Amino acid sequence: MTYSNRFIWFNWFALILIFLVVFAGSFVRITGSGMGCPDWPKCFGKIIPPTDKSELPENYREIYGEKRAKKLDKFCRFLTALGMKSTADKIKADPDVLKEEKFNARKTWTEYINRLVGFLAGNALLIAFVWMLIYYRSKLVLVAGLNLVILLVEAWFGSIVVATNLVPWTITLHLFLALVIIGIQLFLLHRFTKGKKEYVLENKFRWIIWITLAITFYQMFLGTQVRESIDFLVKQGFERSEWIEKLGLPFIIHRSFSWFVLILITYLAYFNEKTNQYFPIRILFITLFVELISGILLAYWNVPGLVQTSHLIFASLLFGELLLLSFRTKVIK
Numbered sequence: 001m002t003y004s005n006r007f008i009w010f011n012w013f014a015l016i017l018i019f020l021v022v023f024a025g026s027f028v029r030i031t032g033s034g035m036g037c038p039d040w041p042k043c044f045g046k047i048i049p050p051t052d053k054s055e056l057p058e059n060y061r062e063i064y065g066e067k068r069a070k071k072l073d074k075f076c077r078f079l080t081a082l083g084m085k086s087t088a089d090k091i092k093a094d095p096d097v098l099k100e101e102k103f104n105a106r107k108t109w110t111e112y113i114n115r116l117v118g119f120l121a122g123n124a125l126l127i128a129f130v131w132m133l134i135y136y137r138s139k140l141v142l143v144a145g146l147n148l149v150i151l152l153v154e155a156w157f158g159s160i161v162v163a164t165n166l167v168p169w170t171i172t173l174h175l176f177l178a179l180v181i182i183g184i185q186l187f188l189l190h191r192f193t194k195g196k197k198e199y200v201l202e203n204k205f206r207w208i209i210w211i212t213l214a215i216t217f218y219q220m221f222l223g224t225q226v227r228e229s230i231d232f233l234v235k236q237g238f239e240r241s242e243w244i245e246k247l248g249l250p251f252i253i254h255r256s257f258s259w260f261v262l263i264l265i266t267y268l269a270y271f272n273e274k275t276n277q278y279f280p281i282r283i284l285f286i287t288l289f290v291e292l293i294s295g296i297l298l299a300y301w302n303v304p305g306l307v308q309t310s311h312l313i314f315a316s317l318l319f320g321e322l323l324l325l326s327f328r329t330k331v332i333k
Contacts (some may be wrong), residue, residue, distance in 0.1 A: 011128050216315065
């Protein structure tokens, strides 16, 4: 089946919006704006959030605290039903879970913009799904439908992240679902353009791409563990300049594995330049270079906030580029 260029470009636009959601989510986290809106999907009960505390009732913290407590109780009962009672009990016992923050217009609007970008990405995937359903009735409609369902789960889980006051493992799972959505969207784009952009590689190079992809995926979750450790250090009152020396094994592994990725992609880039055939490998190398620079800045310049965001977004781009390249490569027979 042949898909129109307009349809393909719209799906690329949807993918860009998904990456923007990852970027916005990271920016929300580094600015501490995750609880800028204490409810979901509205913000302080409004479609357009307030800009001043005077627009809220005096006891607004108690009001939204009670609402979050009810949602949290439902979520804990859900976890218990799944056999995760110990996790549910741990959430209930956490004194910070139901802590309500004071209204801060900057944080509220930062979180609101994050949700707005997510809303746009969700609608883009919905439009793409309906477009396929009407004009391209192939089996890929089921895949697009699955991605739409996962996005809805991701949106629902976003409300859980808020209800639990940013419990670290919920943020990690939130990132995992985002990567799944990116992966499925890239698979669809590959199938939409199948036969137009494919690369023939020796089997060993294809294996290197898959291994590098697996390490990159693992690296991203090690990175979330490092971030969780930083959140813990912040709660303990440690200064930014003390974070690196206090981080444990996940940080050491995360830093060491980056060398494996560098060696593997440099090896690919070296042979690419000898054959001058696979332009995407050059893009991979450039993305990795920027990612490593941001990692060095994080390690030796006391984890500056905006660099954390760039580190995550370039890691996500590297993951996406590797996954798409793995889809588009064929082995020399």
